[in-house]
Amino acid sequence: MQLFPCPFCGPRDETEFHFGGDAGNVRPDGADLPIERWANYLYLRSNPKGAAREIWVHVTCGEFFVMERDTVTHEVLSSTALGGEHAA
Amino acid sequence: MTRRYSALSLFKEGLAGQTGWKQAWRSPEPKPSYDAIVIGGGGHGLATAYYLAKNHGIARVAVLEKGWIGGGNTGRNTTVVRSNYYYPESVELYGLAHRLYEGLSKDLNYNVMLSRRGMVNLCHSTVEMEMGARTVNAMQINGIDAELFSPEDVRRVAPIYNFSPDARFPVFGGIWQRRAGTARHDAVAWGYARAASRLGVDIIQNCEISDFIIEGGRCRGVRTTRGTIRAERIGMAVAGHSSVLAAKAGFRLPINSYALQACVSEPVKPILDTVVLSPGTGVYVSQSDKGEIVIGGGLDRIPSYAQRGNLPTLETVVAGLLEMFPIFGQLKLMRQWAGIVDVVPDSSPIIGESPLPNLFLNCGWGTGGFKAIPAGGTLLANLLATGRHNDISRPFDLDRFASGRLIDEAAGSGIAH
Numbered sequence: 001m002q003l004f005p006c007p008f009c010g011p012r013d014e015t016e017f018h019f020g021g022d023a024g025n026v027r028p029d030g031a032d033l034p035i036e037r038w039a040n041y042l043y044l045r046s047n048p049k050g051a052a053r054e055i056w057v058h059v060t061c062g063e064f065f066v067m068e069r070d071t072v073t074h075e076v077l078s079s080t081a082l083g084g085e086h087a088a
Numbered sequence: 089m090t091r092r093y094s095a096l097s098l099f100k101e102g103l104a105g106q107t108g109w110k111q112a113w114r115s116p117e118p119k120p121s122y123d124a125i126v127i128g129g130g131g132h133g134l135a136t137a138y139y140l141a142k143n144h145g146i147a148r149v150a151v152l153e154k155g156w157i158g159g160g161n162t163g164r165n166t167t168v169v170r171s172n173y174y175y176p177e178s179v180e181l182y183g184l185a186h187r188l189y190e191g192l193s194k195d196l197n198y199n200v201m202l203s204r205r206g207m208v209n210l211c212h213s214t215v216e217m218e219m220g221a222r223t224v225n226a227m228q229i230n231g232i233d234a235e236l237f238s239p240e241d242v243r244r245v246a247p248i249y250n251f252s253p254d255a256r257f258p259v260f261g262g263i264w265q266r267r268a269g270t271a272r273h274d275a276v277a278w279g280y281a282r283a284a285s286r287l288g289v290d291i292i293q294n295c296e297i298s299d300f301i302i303e304g305g306r307c308r309g310v311r312t313t314r315g316t317i318r319a320e321r322i323g324m325a326v327a328g329h330s331s332v333l334a335a336k337a338g339f340r341l342p343i344n345s346y347a348l349q350a351c352v353s354e355p356v357k358p359i360l361d362t363v364v365l366s367p368g369t370g371v372y373v374s375q376s377d378k379g380e381i382v383i384g385g386g387l388d389r390i391p392s393y394a395q396r397g398n399l400p401t402l403e404t405v406v407a408g409l410l411e412m413f414p415i416f417g418q419l420k421l422m423r424q425w426a427g428i429v430d431v432v433p434d435s436s437p438i439i440g441e442s443p444l445p446n447l448f449l450n451c452g453w454g455t456g457g458f459k460a461i462p463a464g465g466t467l468l469a470n471l472l473a474t475g476r477h478n479d480i481s482r483p484f485d486l487d488r489f490a491s492g493r494l495i496d497e498a499a500g501s502g503i504a505h
Contacts, residue, residue, distance in 0.1 A: 001399055015400050019344075019391055039490040043342035043433055047331035049393045071345070072393045 005079040006058040007065045020055035022046050023066045051077070093197055112278060113285035118292050121318040122150045124472045125310060127297055127333065129153025130162040131273075131458065132325035132450050134280035135465020136472070137289040138196075143466070144473035147288035150317060151281075152310070154296035158277030161327045164395070164427035165458040166350050166384040168363055168374065170207050170268035171232055174223060177483040177495050178436065179230040181463050184480060188462030189271060198279030200271045201377065207268035207363035208237060208245060212257045216367070220263045227265075237262040245362045248415050256411050257368040268363060270374055276461055300337045300447070307337070307446040321472045323448045325464065328393065328428025330451035339443040341451065342433055342489050347388040347426040348455050349397035349405065353419040355379030360413075369408025381419060383409055387431065387455065397426030429454050433489075435498035439467050440477060440485035448472055449486065 003011040022045055028037050046052075052071050057064045068077040091097060091110060101108055124140055126133045129151050141147040151157075171186040173179050193199050211220040220236060227234035235241075239259050243251060251259060281291055292314065301309040301318065309318030324333055328345045355378050365372035370386040385405030388397055402424060410417055432438060432452040437460070442449050450468040453460055467481040477485065488494055 013400075014390065014398070017389075019389070035490050040340075043489040044340040045331070045342060045344055046335075046340060047344055047391070048335070049329070049332045049345075052391075054391070071391060074390070074392065074394060074398075 002074060004056070004067065005076060006061065006063065007079050007081040008063050009058060009061050012058065012060065016058060016060045018057045018059050020057050020064060023053040023055050093199075112282040113291055115293065116290045118150060118152075118290065118295065118312070118314050118317050120316070121309070122290070123148040123319060124321045124323065125149070125317060125319040126151045126468075126472075127310070127322065127324040128160075128326040129157035129277075129281075129291060129293065130160050130325065130327060131158070131276050131280065131461035132327075132453075132464040132468065133323075134158075134277055134284060134291070135461050136323055136325060136450065136468040137291075137465075138280045138284040138287065139465050139469035140472060141284060141287035141289055143469060146473055149284075149288075150290045150292055150319070151284070152295045152297065152312060152317070153291070153293045156293050157281050157291060158274055161427040161429065161457055162273055162277045162461075164350070164425050165273055166372070166374070166382050167270045167273045167376075167458065168207065168268070168372070169202065169271050169459045170265055170363075171459070172207070172209065172223070172227060172234065172263060172265045172268065173232075173497060174226050175495050175497060176230055178497050179227070179232055180480045181437075181467075181484070182460060183230075183232060184466065185460045185463035186267065188466065189459075190267075192271075192276070192279070192462060196279040196283040198275060198282055200275045200279055202269065202271045203377065204267050204269040205362050205374075206245060206264060206266045207365065208242060209263040210242065210257070210364065210366045210368070211260045211262055212366070212368045213260060217260045220261060223263050227263075233265060233267050235264040235266070237264045246360065246364050248359060248413055249364065250412060250414055257366060270363065270376075272377075273458060276458075280461075280465070297333060297336065300444070302338075302444065305445065307444050321446055321448070321475070323450060323468045323472050325450040325468060327451065327453065327457060328430050330430050330449070334442070337442065337444045337447060341438065341449075341486075343430045343438075343452055344391050345393055345428050346390075346431055347392045347394060347397045348384075348429045349388065349402055349424060349426045350382065350384045351402065351405070351421050351424040352376070352383065353381040353416070354422050356381070356419070359415075364412065366408065366412050369411055371405050371408035371412060373409060373413070380422065381416060387429070388426070393428055395426050395428060397424065429457070431455075434494035434496045436495040437464070437484055438486055439464070439481045440471065440487070442486070
């Protein structure tokens with residue numbers, strides 16, 4: 001069992017967390033955007049092998065945060081609240 | 089040159105102490121250029137090369153594999169072959185694969201040990217039975233064999249299931265596909281490799297792609313650990329690593345890579361002669377021809393490129409197995425492994441031209457690539473040979489994510505995604 005660091009609750013079992021997608025995938029703004037822009041936002045993923053910046057949610061406390069992680073070794077490099085004020 | 093396998097050749101080798109067998113496929117040095125390059129020496133890549141040579145007469149083909157052929161997901165699955173899908177587009181696709189599997193041993197002159205032992209998807213409530221009836225109706229309308237099973241029918245094919253009154257997942261019935269079953273996964277890779285090699289295809293192992301050659305906005309070849317190789321048409325069938333190659337080619341895909349685990353018990357005497365899937369536990373199981381109980385379940389919950397899987401998911405799978413079959417409580421697990429699967433939002437594959445012209449995709453099979461190998465190979469070969477879709481591959485083009493014409497098989501076929 002791997003422990004993931006929630007910036008609010010500290011280290012918890014990996015089963016308490018849910019993956020939420022690439023960090024930095026910002027919802028596009030505007031009514032006249034081309035459909036490709038929406039498709040990029042909704043579906044395309046970086047899916048890196050190695051260093052990754054991802055959005056996760058700690059289901060138990062309900063907070064979303066950014067976790068930097070290696071997708072090969074599963075080593076966690078950092079865990080930061082979305083606003084940046086908490087860090088574990 | 090490899091020889092043709094027959095009852096007579098088996099008999100002669102028996103008398104000669106099995107000393108006359110030759111290498112099943114050639115291992116040539118890569119040439120500087122080919123008519124087509126296939127990246128990935130798994131089932132889909134090898135099948136693509138075989139059908140390029142057989143169906144389209146294009147034999148100046150190289151299959152480039154970074155490790156050894158069949159060493160990725162082809163060697164890491166649970167060997168189930170089935171076509172119990174819901175949407176007409178999927179039925180065309182997996183139905184093609186299933187039909188080709190049924191003639192594959194003869195076509196390749198290689199015994200892939202297809203065993204049509206049947207598969208039952210269990211229903212654990214009256215609601216699931218209604219959904220089961222809907223699925224059976226859809227399969228029958230689409231021309232795929234399906235039967236709606238009663239609890240007695242399930243008891244007949246899987247008598248060791250937990251039918252006790254206090255079972256956590258009681259059986260209300262199931263969806264039965266008689267033609268479903270298993271095949272020998274390594275034999276599929278080796279059989280395609282041997283047949284492709286006989287037709288002139290170069291299978292090049294230990295050859296990793298470092299970069300794509302892009303000239304005039306088109307893909308013209310690849311740089312590899314074994315030199316630069318050029319071709320006018322390039323196909324990739326690299327499953328969980330599709331995003332990694334796409335990044336080298338300068339685009340992104342609608343894919344997340346996850347580990348999918350499986351495990352196998354010690355071999356025991358024959359006790360289960362069909363494939364049983366329970367949507368309630370998320371676990372499916374069959375018995376191999378050697379006697380091992382082969383167990384699969386859902387995806388790991390964490391995107392990963394680590395080919396090992398994590399413990400919580402394995403615990404869920406084993407707990408689910410014991411809910412289904414308490415008799416397996418004494419079994420010892422021999423091996424556990426994971427393959428990296430390329431999961432797409434609608435759980436359907438991506439087949440078509442990539443954003444980089446001349447580079448074609450066969451990816452996104454997620455948890456279900458093995459059963460689709462003959463179709464994936466046929467369709468990618470058609471794309472590489474003609475540059476165009478046929479009616480079966482057209483709905484699976486990358487453009488469906490912009491047009492919104494998704495083929496949502498996660499819900500349609502009840503598979504665990």
